[in-house]
Amino acid sequence: MKQLFVAALTLITFTTVNQAQAQKGLSLSVKGNPQLSWMHNEDDNDDNSLDMKPMPSASFGVGIGYGFTQNFGVQLDGLYAIQGRKFETNNADFFQQVHYIKVAPMFTYTSPSIGIVSFTGKIGPQVSFLTSSKLTDDDGDKVIGNMNNLYEKVTFGGVSNLGAQFQLTKKLFLTSGIRFDMDFTNAENEDHVDYPSNRATTFNSSLGLELGVKFQL
Numbered sequence: 001m002k003q004l005f006v007a008a009l010t011l012i013t014f015t016t017v018n019q020a021q022a023q024k025g026l027s028l029s030v031k032g033n034p035q036l037s038w039m040h041n042e043d044d045n046d047d048n049s050l051d052m053k054p055m056p057s058a059s060f061g062v063g064i065g066y067g068f069t070q071n072f073g074v075q076l077d078g079l080y081a082i083q084g085r086k087f088e089t090n091n092a093d094f095f096q097q098v099h100y101i102k103v104a105p106m107f108t109y110t111s112p113s114i115g116i117v118s119f120t121g122k123i124g125p126q127v128s129f130l131t132s133s134k135l136t137d138d139d140g141d142k143v144i145g146n147m148n149n150l151y152e153k154v155t156f157g158g159v160s161n162l163g164a165q166f167q168l169t170k171k172l173f174l175t176s177g178i179r180f181d182m183d184f185t186n187a188e189n190e191d192h193v194d195y196p197s198n199r200a201t202t203f204n205s206s207l208g209l210e211l212g213v214k215f216q217l
Contacts (some may be wrong), residue, residue, distance in 0.1 A: 002080045004128065006071045010108075017154055018036050020121060022095050024067040024068075024069065024070055024073075024146070024190075025067055025214045025217060026064070026066050026217040027063070027064070027065040027067070027214050027215060027217060028063070028064055028065075028214070028215050028217065029062065029063040029064075029065065029175065029212050029213065029214040029215070030060075030061075030063075030212055030213060031040040031060065031061060031062070031071075031077075031175065031210050031211065031212030031213075032058065032059070032060040032210070032211055032212065033058060033059045033060065033208040033209065034056075034058050034208055034209060034212070035055065035056075035058060035059065035083070035092075035179070035180055035205070035206045035207060035208025035209070036054040036055065036056060036128050036196040036206065036207055036208065037055050037057045037059055037083035037084055037128070037199065037205065037206040037207075038052075038054055038055070038085055038204070038205050038206070039084060039085040039096065039098075039187060039202050039204055040203045040205060041199075041200050041201070041202070041203075042101055042200040042203065043199055043200045044087070044092070044202075048097060048159065049064070049090075049097075049132065050087050050088070050089050050165065051059075051087060051088040051089070051213060052086075052087050053085070053088065053093075053194045054086065054193075055083065055084050055085050055086040055095055055096075055097075057083040057084065057206065058082055058208075059079045059080060059081050059082065059083070059102065059206070060080060060101075061077060061078050061079035061080055061083035061216075062069060062077070062078055062101075063075055063076065063077040063078070063212075064076050065108065065214075066133050066143065067108075067110070070110070070112075070113070071109055071110055071112070072106075072107075072109060073108045073110070074105065074106065074107060074108060074111075075098070075105070075106045075108050076104070076105050076106075077102070077103070077106065077121060078100070078101065078102070078103055079101070079102040079103075079110065080100075080101055080102075080131075081099065081100045081101075081102050081128070082097065082099050083097075083099075083100065083204065083206050084097040084098045084133075084201070085098045085192075088089070088203070091140040092137065092138065093137070093163065094135060094136070094137055094138070094149075095135070095136045095137075096133070096135055097133060097134050097135070097136060097138060098130065098133045098151055099130070099131045099133065100128040100129060100131060100134045100155075100161075100175065100204075101129045101131060102124070102126055102127070102128045102129075102141075102181070103127045103128075103129075104124055104125070104126040104127075104159045104177070104181075105120040105124050105125065106124030106159065106161070106163065107121055107123055107124055108121070108122045109121045109122075110118065110165070112185070114160070114169040114217070115139070116166050116168075117164055117167075118164065118165050118167070119164050120161070120162070120165055120175070120177060121160075121161070121162050122159075122160065122161040122162075122177070123158070123159070123160045123161075124158070124159060125156070125157070125158055125159075126156070126157045126159045126181055126183075127155075127156055128154065128155045128156075128157065128183065128204070129153065129154055129176070130148065130151055130152065130153050130155075130183060131156070131199075133142065133146070133147040133148055133150070133151050134146065134147060134152040135147060145179055149187055149189065149192060150188060150189055150192055150194075150195075151187055151189055152185070152186060152187060155183045155185050155187055155204060156183065156184055156185045157177065157181055157182050157183035157184050158181065158182060158184065158202070158213045159180070159181040159183070160179075160180055160181075161177040161178065161180075161210060162177060162178050163175065163176045163177025164176055164177070164211065165214065170216075171215055171216045171217075172213065172214070172215055172216075173208055173213065173214040173215075173216070174184070174210050174211075174212075174213060175210070175211070175213065175214050176208075176209070176210065176211060176212075177210045178207070178208075178210075179209075179210040180205070180207045181205065181206055181208070182202075182203060182204070182205035182207070183203050183204040183205070184203070185203045186202055186203075187202045187204045188201075189202065
């Protein structure tokens with residue numbers, strides 16, 4: 001009986017150490033993020049002719065991380081994001097789409113595992129590079145095909161992510177999290193000739209459910 005207890009204790013200890021050590025070192029991940037996005041502007045919100053709404057959107061990309069300890073590390077994500085805003089005017093819906101490549105270096109925390117589950121938290125700055133923008137109607141048809149000159153080529157903001165990961169094998173994890181990001185700088189190009197001098201600042205933001213897989217090297 002004593003030998004059985006010692007063997008069981010050894011197995012539990014070995015499994016726990018293995019799972020904890022799997023958080024250290026280099027990791028690679030892929031992820032997708034169905035989300036809602038907004039372009040917050042006080043002037044537009046106060047305009048009775050516009051009914052501003054969140055726009056269903058998505059982002060997807062890859063990440064590379066490094067765990068300094070069993071719990072703390074850093075991660076760099078690169079995402080392609082399709083976002084913007086939806087608005088109704090004159091009884092018609094329109095979608096202002098702005099597409100970005102987002103680069104986000106983050107500090108990460110991973111809790112001690114409970115079985116195969118660990119809780120995670122990530123936070124850091126984010127830089128977004130504009131790739132394209134367009135205005136479409138409710139059927140997805142283009143109203144204005146290229147609006148790049150109306151928007152800043154680069155915006156700066158922050159991102160946070162709270163979630164959990166599930167250890168499928170020694171090296172493979174299923175990851176999940178609630179991801180929120182928001183820009184701190186104007187999404188619109190203030191130097192454009194048609195930009196109103198007294199217009200309020202427009203801030204991008206998005207909120208979504210991030211799902212992915214991570215491979216620990």
